[in-house]
Amino acid sequence: MLTIEERIMMLPEACVANILSFTTPADTFSSASVSSVFRVAGDSDFVWEKFLPSDYSRLISSSTHQSFSSKKELFRCLCESILIDNGRKIFKIEKLTGKISFVxxxxxxxITWSDQRHYWSWSHRSDSRFSEGARLIMTDWLEIIGKIQTGALSPSTSYGAYLIMKVTERAYGLDLVPAETWIKVGNGENKTKTSYLSCLDDKKQQMAKKEEIFGYYRREPEMREDGWMEIELGEFETGREGNEEVVMSLTEVKGYQLKGGIVIDGIEVRPKSQKLSC
Incomplete structure (x- = not known):
């Protein structure tokens, strides 16, 4: 009598491909070592189209990548991230889960007053994949808002939104008054948090540690693998269906504190379990 493993090995290629299409990219990649049937089935367009976003044709048409020999090759390309929408967004899917991320x-x-040259400066940056970034020269009213639709993201997924930024050597006024961060989905309520725009120097860090003893915690930007820093704006959940607008915000408008010297690269929206560097 044949064992279960032997019976599985005898399944037709089309049947194996259908089974793999209900698994994950990670399972499909690893199944190639099971047998030649699984390897061939795991390379089929039928399987990998299931792991691609439903609007992948539009994404590819709006990027510089136009030609692919297979759906598996396309999937691998999207895992490396691509520029879309005239280079104004980065799209990426996570290799093992197929979850979608955007920058x-x-x-x-x-960005309030970003069109005013005495407040903001736009220029090309060699450390960014985007054609230009925004550098704050001076303002006492900082307001940055980004928007995305839940329908563009993976369903039933917990997401975080992160402001990608850097602090220049001549920055000032960034560690005195905290900024407010929040996310709002559809008509839901937004939960506000606070975060400073720069990290403290050694002397100020010692003072901050003493404040933590009394229950005060100071949120600051964190380093990313790509050399930039990020501030978490908040988190949200996508539903199984529907398409709601997600508004992501960072503001510092209450303290009337003059500040300058931060560079804004963008806002990344990624599944909470991931840490990406695009």
Missing amino acids: LSARELS
């Missing part, structure tokens, strides 16, 4: 460039954001 909205600074040009995709609403």
